Amino acid sequence: MTRRAARRVPELVARAREGDPASVARLITLVEDGSPMLREVMTALREHAGGAHVLGITGPPGVGKSTSTNALVAGMRRAGKRVGVLAIDPSSPFSGGALLGDRVRMGDHALDREVFIRSMGARGHLGGLAWSTPQAVRVLDAAGCDVVVVETVGVGQSEVEVAGLADTTLVLVAPGMGDGIQAAKAGILEIGDVYVVNKADRDGADRTRRELRTMLAMAERHDGVWLPPVVRTVASTGEGIDALLAEVDRHADWLAESGELARRRTLRARREVEAIALAALRERWDQPGRGADLDDLARRVAAGEQDPYSAAEELLAQD
Amino acid sequence: MTRRAARRVPELVARAREGDPASVARLITLVEDGSPMLREVMTALREHAGGAHVLGITGPPGVGKSTSTNALVAGMRRAGKRVGVLAIDPSSPFSGGALLGDRVRMGDHALDREVFIRSMGARGHLGGLAWSTPQAVRVLDAAGCDVVVVETVGVGQSEVEVAGLADTTLVLVAPGMGDGIQAAKAGILEIGDVYVVNKADRDGADRTRRELRTMLAMAERHDGVWLPPVVRTVASTGEGIDALLAEVDRHADWLAESGELARRRTLRARREVEAIALAALRERWDQPGRGADLDDLARRVAAGEQDPYSAAEELLAQD
Incomplete structure (x- = not known):
């Protein structure tokens, strides 16, 4: 599904640029869903x-x-x-x-x-x-x-x-x-x-x-x-x-x-880049099998076994 | 000021634990201010x-x-x-x-x-x-x-x-x-x-x-x-x-x-650790003199010279 849809990004973008409402709506749905296709979409839209x-x-x-x-x-x-x-x-x-x-x-x-x-x-x-x-x-x-x-x-x-x-x-x-x-x-x-x-x-x-x-x-x-x-x-x-x-x-x-x-506009772009970077980090932190798993760290902080600052440091030390 | 105040953290914490209102208030002010002393404060409070x-x-x-x-x-x-x-x-x-x-x-x-x-x-x-x-x-x-x-x-x-x-x-x-x-x-x-x-x-x-x-x-x-x-x-x-x-x-x-x-409580701790880690990252990103400065990246995104995803990747690649 993703691969098939991905092939359609250039077409969607071209149609959206022509003002086709259904294509515009579809692109915004991709944004709402946090779709992995967004990177390709935003690259294609950049100069327009x-x-x-x-x-x-x-x-x-x-x-x-x-x-x-x-x-x-x-x-x-x-x-x-x-x-x-x-x-x-x-x-x-x-x-x-x-x-x-x-x-x-x-x-x-x-x-x-x-x-x-x-x-x-x-x-x-x-x-x-x-x-x-x-x-x-x-x-x-x-x-x-x-x-x-x-x-x-x-x-x-x-x-x-x-x-x-x-x-x-x-x-x-x-x-x-x-x-x-x-x-x-x-x-x-x-x-x-x-x-x-x-x-x-x-x-x-x-x-x-x-x-x-x-x-x-x-x-x-x-x-x-x-x-x-x-x-x-x-x-x-x-x-x-x-x-x-x-x-x-x-x-x-x-x-x-x-x-x-x-x-x-620079400030707006700054927030956008930051938000994208943070979302990528959070996804990384959620992956199981990393050394210091965020869930493990959270459990230790909740139990009073570790302070939140050292937990945050452990989390960051691995990136 | 910071060094002098930092020496007083154990005293503040001890007094707050006894229920001294002024010390409790002072500690919450440190939280509000995002004070660098917080790490020491939270470590001292952890087991209590x-x-x-x-x-x-x-x-x-x-x-x-x-x-x-x-x-x-x-x-x-x-x-x-x-x-x-x-x-x-x-x-x-x-x-x-x-x-x-x-x-x-x-x-x-x-x-x-x-x-x-x-x-x-x-x-x-x-x-x-x-x-x-x-x-x-x-x-x-x-x-x-x-x-x-x-x-x-x-x-x-x-x-x-x-x-x-x-x-x-x-x-x-x-x-x-x-x-x-x-x-x-x-x-x-x-x-x-x-x-x-x-x-x-x-x-x-x-x-x-x-x-x-x-x-x-x-x-x-x-x-x-x-x-x-x-x-x-x-x-x-x-x-x-x-x-x-x-x-x-x-x-x-x-x-x-x-x-x-x-x-x-684990969920709460998770959000807290995450928020502390993100705050630390943002501080790092704001430091001038890094290879890919967040401000430079933002300017390029705002000008349509770069898409926000590749900008976010550049930002993260340096950590």
Whole structure:
């Protein structure tokens, strides 16, 4: 099966580059499965990727991420862009996929051949998202997408990871969520390039926007130059979406001019290479018959017979 | 500074074992900081740990985790137990600590010398929680705690990680949150040993409990034997807390009798050893002057000059 499928990689890649949805989907499935064919796939895609702008979308549950993604995709389609959407759900590590069908989720664009939509569950293993997302992005990029949207369902650590993977990160908040401690707790002040107060027709939108602006002006930001704008939207009606897309374009221009784009992409590649190396190591450590088997070491640490540091050293001494 | 502090490790460990709060706190700070002294600390603690029952508490935001932890700690104190509490906040990777003071957070127990309370922010790096939590647990364990409660703020991936770190995992839900898709999406059906419907004085508590029971009976569970009970509580008044603690004790007995305790602790140690080994490798990869510098490799991958797999191989070839 593997050998037979492997012979088909060049064909799959060629078809995906032509924008064939089934081939794009198949390649992303290979990424999700951690297929041994990936090496060949990524080598084949290498020279065809790098053209897409990667747009991360994150924010707390209930803020309207799916609706906003849908509205943004509609706007990009009006501009004639080919769009890929990866909806990452780190909360479903066991299922190996999302529960909601991709078509149901993004009803407006389900039949548009210039829009690729894919839900991916983050795997339970360490570095799952860091490992699979850049490779899925590369597939969509090589398939000719002008923009790849990476939407993360959930909060917390995953937001930060998305920020590391995107060229431009949108952080969505809703009125009433601007309260200082909550925003700071969520770590959102450091990671956004453009902030969006969605559901801006609700009470308190102006206040939330003001508060966010004040907090952003005070926050210590790593890049030190770009002051993130705060845009108001009502994603369900499309209000403010064009203004939001204009800010995204402005940020993309700034990224290119300032050299920040290359810096971010190098960081992303760094995490990807690291994640691939770590996955290879873990596989090696799991092989039985090695001198210091990880399971044996773990049993000794659990029993209090060995400290975890010397166990880690024994593990590494053999590579 | 490091040399001077290093001389003090045996003294710190001795004092922590006597239950001196300042020494316990200092040791956990060393864990949070990833101090080079940790190796010596963990070696010194090794033979004194293993006695504490590790109780994980998780659930979506707003379900009453802090209040429940507070009520559970009160119940354990009535039973004369010494208790450690680690409140993990994966959503604050940048701050290096939690915003809310530990004392404010756990007002009822702030002055009780038999209760150690500590908030820890998860670090932004890969494996942060897997690396630091077991070591902080070991500190509290060696300090004579009968129970170490690990409460995770937030949802998603972190829930799963907590489940991997605890002997017994409590999953909290509130009435109205039992809706099938939501529960399955959060991946909570696989990870709990005891389920708690908190705020059980609200409408819909019975229904949520029934739904949870049905879903748990249908869910494929990895251990295959223990059917998790569903307990109703009103943490704010203490209602149901004794019944909940009785279920926790019943699970602890089952863990010991079935051999599952050793299995879980070996798994936990495995993750810890792995996380320490990975951290050591990353440090090595970051050192300049090596043949294939990770930054150089990342730049070539970002520029499309090299595929990420061959870059990872070059990185590993040098170790």
